[in-house]
Amino acid sequence: MNWRNILALMHVERKSGRLLRGVKLTRYRESGFFAYWPYWVGLAFGVGAGLLAGLIYSKTILTEADVMLLFREGTVSIFLTLPTLVLVYNLVFTMLQQIQRSGIKASSQVPYWLPVTWEEYTLASILANLLGFPLASIIFIVSTIMTFSAFSSQLLFASITSFAVLGAAFMASALTEILRILQVRFIGAVYKTSGRAAVWVRFFGSLFFFLAFYIIYLYVTSGGAITFIQTIKSTQTTAWFIPFVWLGMMLYSFTSGLLIQGSVFLVLSILFLAGLFFLAALLNKQFGLYEPPAIKISRGAYVPRTGFLGKLGFTATEAALIRKDLRAFTRRRELMSVFIIPIVLILVQVMQSTGSTMATPSAQVFVYLAASTFLLPSTVTAISLGNFMIGEEGQAIWRIYASPISAKTLVKSKYFFIIFFSVIVLAITGALAFIVYNPSLRATIVAYIEALFLICALGAISLSNGIKGADFTEIPRPRMIRLSWSLINLGICLMASVAILAPFFPFALSAMLPETVPNLTLEAFLNPLLALAISAIIAVILTGIFYQIAIRNARDLLTKTEI
């Protein structure tokens, strides 16, 4: 195993994030400090959190002995669950990263053309999966427990926990690598057998994959952090035979004074880690260069269609752009997450309300439900689509620049797409909410109309920011929008939502606190229709302003951005 090769491959992966829009990389210089900023931040926050917890602990020792004991027991519980906790979270993040990368056909099979072994390539890939947020979070956890242990005299225990945490992260990443290889091979086989239906098999297959993944994730995490930790603690002792909890079991055994058992679990964990790594290397060797077969979508004579969009009054150029985007969102796996978000939001809702009697919700509950089922899925869809609509063009953006497409045409087609899909989401989630929660007709109509206002305004806001902050980087994963603009957009959308919904806040308060703000008193001076009208005016103004900003930003994009 040549460690220099592994480091070199990892460096390539890390540096792949340099390809930012508009940055000319002539005489590129990198600041060693800023290149690793997520890790420095993780370290700083970790040490800070550890210091804080340590100071509280020290103060507690001096005053309350009972509380101190509880504190110490709680700490041990957390330490014991950390490996499994890190395993679950890293699995989630590394899987998500793989999903985002799946649309990119990057020829990075270096073992075929460089003197690099499959083992080196696989190890570098596993470690590189952890770069970014996963590694920053691990640094945060490790620095927190190490700093805290200096106060609580648990340095040895904290050190072993830290190693276990690193092992768990590696385990998660290795598992992701194995699943990725198998997935590519399996999907290829499915495409081959499904022929022309392959594109839809892939679409629904991906939706199913996302949903299954989120359901498991939500099931595990829906009870909150403490329940999660308690679940892990109890699960890992009863499910000791599952290799993924052996690191946790090792810690448990050592803290319980079972040194031989702890050593056995330590050896087993090391063997399992090695096993995962060699399995990943073997699979890479076996299937590494496997290319899924071509997906054939149409056959026979070519028949161009004018289509339904033309009848709606769209020009041929606008309709072509809309059709192209529709195909992008149904065929590019990394964009399908947009369809998942509303489903997941509904799922969260359903999973949280499982067990409670929701057939006739109280007024307080209805306000919450209205927000989460009527307003949230469709507006989140509008925000996501608005953010991604321009950046999703990726490196093929030259096609837009080189074509006779005006800023108005570009914005009109992209905006229509956002509204069209968000309204479909609203129709479905609204109908679902109506059937499940059975609100009054008046409340349903108001919720639908308010959601429409939000979709129009937030869609325009997000599109304008999505154009301004567009990031066409595709490797290692499509970025679509720069993080800074995504955050700015979120802030503006939040403020706009508050402004649009503000006329209804008194009614919401009245529903939440009927004793304090009775509805009858309220309606004496604020009619719901008047509130709706005020809300409409605010939404129209915001939509108009940001639509114009979007056109201006698109004009800048088409004239100032260079490729």
Next chain:
Amino acid sequence: MLTANSAVAVELKGVVKRYHELVAVNKLNLSINVGEIFGLLGPNGSGKSTTLKMMLGLVKPDEGSITVLGKDVQKDAVAVKQQVGYVPESPRLYEFLTGIEYLDFIGDIYGISTEEKKNRITEYLRALQLEGREGDMISSYSEGMKQKIALISAFLHRPRLLILDEPLNALDPRSARIVKEVLHKLKTQGVTTIMSTHVLEIAQAICDRIGIMYQGKLLALGNMNELRQMAKLPDSGLEDIFLNLTGSADLKAVVEELLK
């Protein structure tokens, strides 16, 4: 309206483009006539691609002016692009579309009528031997097939000016021959072609005039005879002229140094 009868298709006056301290194009003056096949040659990094991109407004010059088909490309970008067909050096296509869907998209963008679009797409697909694969996703195409799709998308709307950056890259000999024939045919119809290439035989065979760029400057400009005179190599081919003008003639010493 674009000035249809103007004799000059593209005119660059004192064009400068800088990337930080690097001067990619340095005070370039160039005039390309209507109906001409113009070859832009030069070593890697000499500023050819940047020049071609500036002609279409994809890169903004820091100094100077560019007129394309009688219009300022910066002021009237959409009108100019409507009349131009462009193939970039490494065309990134929408890989999630099939070949036919991509060409259909291009046809709609340029406002080609439905019947016309169908006829042209079918003809080009047949000519470049893409029939049978047009329904496959572009992601499964070879580089040569992608290049063919990029070329068809440049020809499809019958542009008055073609800007082609390494157009014959990755093409099989038959398709390369067809593209060369198409360019000759289009020339007779008054279509101007500006192309960059590293294959000097192609440039010598099909270009009316050739410009040789080096370090952002236009070193030489003219037809083959004029270039021979400039290089003082009366009976030489373009390769010798090119190497002589770009100061790379003493290759023997370089090779010997490498193999030491």
